[in-house]
Amino acid sequence: MSDNPxxxxxxxxxxxxxxxxxxxxxxxxxxxxxxxPALYHLAARGxxxxxxxxxxxxxxxxxxxxxxxxxxxxxxxxxxVERALWDRFEQSLFYHVxxxxxxxxxxxxxxxLEKLDRxxxxxxxxxxxxxxxxxxxxxVAAQLQQAGLNKGGGWQRxxxxxxxxxxxxxxxxxxxxxxxxxxxxxxxRIDHYLGKETVQNIMVFRFANAIFEPLWNxxxxxxxxxxxxxxxxxxxxxKFYEQVGAMRDMVQNHxxxxxxxxxxxxxxxxxPEAIRDEKVKVLRNIRPLSDDDIKTSVVRAQYxxxxxxxxxxxxFLEEPNVSPESGTETFLAMRLRIDNIRWAGVPFYxxxxxxxxxxxxxxxxxxxxxxxxxxxxxxxxEVPPNALVIRIQPDEGIAFRIDTKxxxxxxxxxxxxxxxxxxxxxxHESPEAYERLLLDAMAGDPTLFxxxxxxxxxxxxxxxxxxxxxxxxxxxxxxxxxGERGPEAADALxxxxxxxxxxx
Amino acid sequence: MAALxxxxxxxxxxxxxxxxxxxxxxxxxxxAGEGDSTSVRACMGNLIVYLxxxxxxxxxxxxxxxxxxxxxxxxxxxxxxxxxxxxxxxVSVSAHCWLEEHGGERVxxxxxxxRATGRRIQDLPGIVVPLLVSDVPVxxxxxxxxxxxxxxxEKFIDSIDHVIYEGLHxxxxxxxxxxxxxxxxxxxxxxxxxxxNWSRLLPWQQRIAQFFDHGLYDRELDNLCRVSIEYHTxxxxxxxxxxxxxxxxxxxxxxxGWKLRGGSREGxxxxxxxxxxxGRDIRISIGHKxxxxxxxxxxxxxxxxxxxxxxxxxFGIDRDQENQMLFLQVNxxxxxxxxxxxxxxxxxxxxxxxxxxENYQSSSMVFERAFANAAAxxxxxx
Numbered sequence: 001m002s003d004n005p006x007x008x009x010x011x012x013x014x015x016x017x018x019x020x021x022x023x024x025x026x027x028x029x030x031x032x033x034x035x036x037p038a039l040y041h042l043a044a045r046g047x048x049x050x051x052x053x054x055x056x057x058x059x060x061x062x063x064x065x066x067x068x069x070x071x072x073x074x075x076x077x078x079x080x081v082e083r084a085l086w087d088r089f090e091q092s093l094f095y096h097v098x099x100x101x102x103x104x105x106x107x108x109x110x111x112x113l114e115k116l117d118r119x120x121x122x123x124x125x126x127x128x129x130x131x132x133x134x135x136x137x138x139x140v141a142a143q144l145q146q147a148g149l150n151k152g153g154g155w156q157r158x159x160x161x162x163x164x165x166x167x168x169x170x171x172x173x174x175x176x177x178x179x180x181x182x183x184x185x186x187x188x189r190i191d192h193y194l195g196k197e198t199v200q201n202i203m204v205f206r207f208a209n210a211i212f213e214p215l216w217n218x219x220x221x222x223x224x225x226x227x228x229x230x231x232x233x234x235x236x237x238x239k240f241y242e243q244v245g246a247m248r249d250m251v252q253n254h255x256x257x258x259x260x261x262x263x264x265x266x267x268x269x270x271x272p273e274a275i276r277d278e279k280v281k282v283l284r285n286i287r288p289l290s291d292d293d294i295k296t297s298v299v300r301a302q303y304x305x306x307x308x309x310x311x312x313x314x315x316f317l318e319e320p321n322v323s324p325e326s327g328t329e330t331f332l333a334m335r336l337r338i339d340n341i342r343w344a345g346v347p348f349y350x351x352x353x354x355x356x357x358x359x360x361x362x363x364x365x366x367x368x369x370x371x372x373x374x375x376x377x378x379x380x381x382e383v384p385p386n387a388l389v390i391r392i393q394p395d396e397g398i399a400f401r402i403d404t405k406x407x408x409x410x411x412x413x414x415x416x417x418x419x420x421x422x423x424x425x426x427x428h429e430s431p432e433a434y435e436r437l438l439l440d441a442m443a444g445d446p447t448l449f450x451x452x453x454x455x456x457x458x459x460x461x462x463x464x465x466x467x468x469x470x471x472x473x474x475x476x477x478x479x480x481x482x483g484e485r486g487p488e489a490a491d492a493l494x495x496x497x498x499x500x501x502x503x504x
Numbered sequence: 505m506a507a508l509x510x511x512x513x514x515x516x517x518x519x520x521x522x523x524x525x526x527x528x529x530x531x532x533x534x535x536a537g538e539g540d541s542t543s544v545r546a547c548m549g550n551l552i553v554y555l556x557x558x559x560x561x562x563x564x565x566x567x568x569x570x571x572x573x574x575x576x577x578x579x580x581x582x583x584x585x586x587x588x589x590x591x592x593x594x595v596s597v598s599a600h601c602w603l604e605e606h607g608g609e610r611v612x613x614x615x616x617x618x619r620a621t622g623r624r625i626q627d628l629p630g631i632v633v634p635l636l637v638s639d640v641p642v643x644x645x646x647x648x649x650x651x652x653x654x655x656x657x658e659k660f661i662d663s664i665d666h667v668i669y670e671g672l673h674x675x676x677x678x679x680x681x682x683x684x685x686x687x688x689x690x691x692x693x694x695x696x697x698x699x700x701n702w703s704r705l706l707p708w709q710q711r712i713a714q715f716f717d718h719g720l721y722d723r724e725l726d727n728l729c730r731v732s733i734e735y736h737t738x739x740x741x742x743x744x745x746x747x748x749x750x751x752x753x754x755x756x757x758x759x760x761g762w763k764l765r766g767g768s769r770e771g772x773x774x775x776x777x778x779x780x781x782x783g784r785d786i787r788i789s790i791g792h793k794x795x796x797x798x799x800x801x802x803x804x805x806x807x808x809x810x811x812x813x814x815x816x817x818x819f820g821i822d823r824d825q826e827n828q829m830l831f832l833q834v835n836x837x838x839x840x841x842x843x844x845x846x847x848x849x850x851x852x853x854x855x856x857x858x859x860x861x862e863n864y865q866s867s868s869m870v871f872e873r874a875f876a877n878a879a880a881x882x883x884x885x886x
Binding site: 017046 | 544546548574575576604609611706709710711712713714715716717718719720722725756759760761824829830832834843844845846847863866867869870871
């Protein structure tokens with residue numbers, strides 16, 4: 001595309017090559033709420049390929065016309081639909097009914113795709129999207145292989161939604177099975193956090209602003225806090241959540257991505273492999289947790305009944321579809337260390353919980369205090385350390401805490417906040433993460449997707465914790481009341497280090 | 505926060521006048537009293553606007569509000585009335601405010617209005633330049649007849665990064681184009697120049713460029729042999745709309761390395777012969793239809809024809825009748841007819857200003873080259 005001389009001076013929004021997007025799990029929530037609305041918005045903006053088709057695959061019998069009508073309703077429930085645009089867009093939507101295990105269903109799918117290639121000009125390019133339950137990932141991949149749908153004249157890629165395994169062994173096994181069908185370069189493991197503008201902005205902020213990079217190391221940074229707080233409880237997902245818990249749902253994937261982007265070295269180039277190489281190096285350099293470390297540096301807990309937003313809410317064990325004896329954590333705090341020259345001695349604190357008093361995701365870089373002697377010569381003056389906070393949600397933006405003199409005859413120092421918010425400056429909402437990620441997957445840009453070795457390195461770390469927890473199975477977890485800041489043990493973890501969690 | 509300050513009459517000497525304007529700005533950010541909610545001041549740049557028409561006041565307020573919501577800026581409106589008797593210059597200060605999405609904080613951008621009459625319009629640069637916010641870009645939007653008061657404009661040159669002007673209502677096109685071309689040469693590398701006629705072409709340029717992005721048609725650029733452009737124009741914009749079509753042609757020629765060989769007129773059409781680097785002959789044909797205003801205006805239809813070893817095909821972009829969509833189609837034997845519909849809302853003035861503010865750095869070089877080619881094409885048929 002860079003050879004196109006007409007592109008000079010125009011925005012380089014990539015329009016992918018013609019292709020068919022095949023969504024497995026087309027009747028599911030993800031397809032209705034995220035995928036089809038994202039595709040419609042991309043088409044309306046002229047960013048979809050010139051020739052494209054979407055084939056929804058699911059078990060439930062329905063016609064293409066019924067599927068189109070359902071998808072229209074799904075888009076309408078989120079946004080206004082322009083009739084002329086929709087009428088053209090829906091001509092590209094097709095439905096194929098099949099059990100995921102039915103070999104003949106894949107043969108029929110193959111025939112349909114070949115027909116679309118002829119009629120819609122999609123050139124044999126396929127993007128398969130697994131919007132199914134995780135236990136179907138391997139099944140669908142194997143069937144695609146058996147039907148010969150993983151090869152052909154064009155390109156074939158597979159998009160996989162998290163979770164990528166439930167532990168190291170299952171992640172390795174899943175990777176192994178997927179790689180038998182698709183080359184690693186054609187596997188797109190999706191983490192929608194990476195589609196968020198602020199997450200993408202971490203690299204720009206770090207490497208485009210020359211003033212920060214020289215400070216981004218153990219000489220100047222005291223510690224880093226990464227927080228993902230949620231107000232919500234189970235919201236009907238109790239059965240699913242009990243299987244995964246806070247670690248698998250959030251910490252092992254989304255939060256480790258935030259950590260990698262915060263701690264990585266500058267990539268040699270802004271190409272997908274160079275960036276992902278640097279992220280993997282961070283994960284490899286995280287010091288493995290010993291059994292003692294797990295006891296002292298990892299805190300897990302469950303929320304109990306409490307009051308939140310003026311309402312009484314049940315505890316985790318009273319939630320529908322959750323076992324009253326469940327040992328699943330809804331809160332996890334931990335301290336990690338990265339053993340490399342940049343981060344030697346700088347702890348990274350991660351904290352995530354449900355039913356906390358305030359919703360928010362942020363990365364806080366806590367700088368070391370400057371020399372105090374200048375201001376403490378005659379009487380003690382507190383000089384708060386600087387802090388840089390990258391807010392992922394809500395109010396995406398960046399805040400910097402600096403010290404200023406309080407006006408008056410005496411020397412009093414006060415911390416004030418310089419606050420940049422995307423919403424205030426750019427005045428419009430960021431595009432939906434799925435729009436960006438779908439566009440990238442169709443265009444063959446894996447930068448914002450997770451590579452197989454990233455998932456395995458991350459699991460390597462968390463597997464030790466899971467094994468340690470396994471030995472404590474049956475013991476009740478510490479509780480924190482819904483609407484409170486989390487368990488006391490999390491505060492104690494910080495206090496032992498002479499630090500405190502930020503109030504977000 | 506005060507919505508609008510009292511009007512200030514500038515009769516206190518240079519330093520006193522500026523100090524008083526700064527005080528008005530400070531007053532704007534002082535809470536009126538208990539219960540007056542605080543606001544966030546946002547500023548990504550400066551936008552200076554030069555206006556001469558009294559009836560423009562309401563329109564401009566609306567446009568500026570839309571602009572600063574998307575790109576918060578300190579706005580300085582210069583109302584210049586050269587035909588009125590000399591009066592002291594008047595200044596007032598106000599703010600455009602809005603609530604952040606999802607009920608966030610109130611965000612405001614400052615606006616300074618300056619009214620000057622008669623010879624006092626010469627004082628405008630001396631008042632405006634000290635009020636610019638430093639370290640952020642300075643855009644000057646010359647809302648009215650550009651280069652009519654060139655002496656005033658020249659005084660801004662050292663203080664601005666970008667000037668935007670309208671080109672739709674131009675008369676005496678060859679003379680106007682020659683003056684702008686001279687100015688652009690002089691400002692090259694110092695001040696970016698763009699115009700609305702150029703900004704209106706952006707969606708068309710995007711669609712054309714996209715067509716050649718992907719693997720199917722990226723090689724067809726070498727087989728492009730004919731381009732046809734159709735546009736509609738109201739009677740009072742005939743020359744401006746023609747120049748817009750020339751800008752599009754000039755852009756294709758400069759980006760694709762075509763050299764102009766000659767031009768001719770034939771009724772409502774003009775034809776150009778160009779020569780590609782590989783020796784290929786290319787023909788650009790521009791036709792128009794006069795439409796009563798209001799009606800559909802501007803580019804309506806583009807057609808690109810390709811030939812290679814005796815085989816030919818065409819790619820077309822048409823505006824739909826409702827004027828809200830673009831319809832893209834390929835006519836190629838043995839290939840699937842590409843038929844995409846994409847949103848195409850006629851750009852408001854606010855959109856055009858924003859496009860200029862957002863893209864001036866990247867697009868000004870391309871614009872300058874396109875303009876030079878368009879000027880040559882104009883000369884070829886004048």
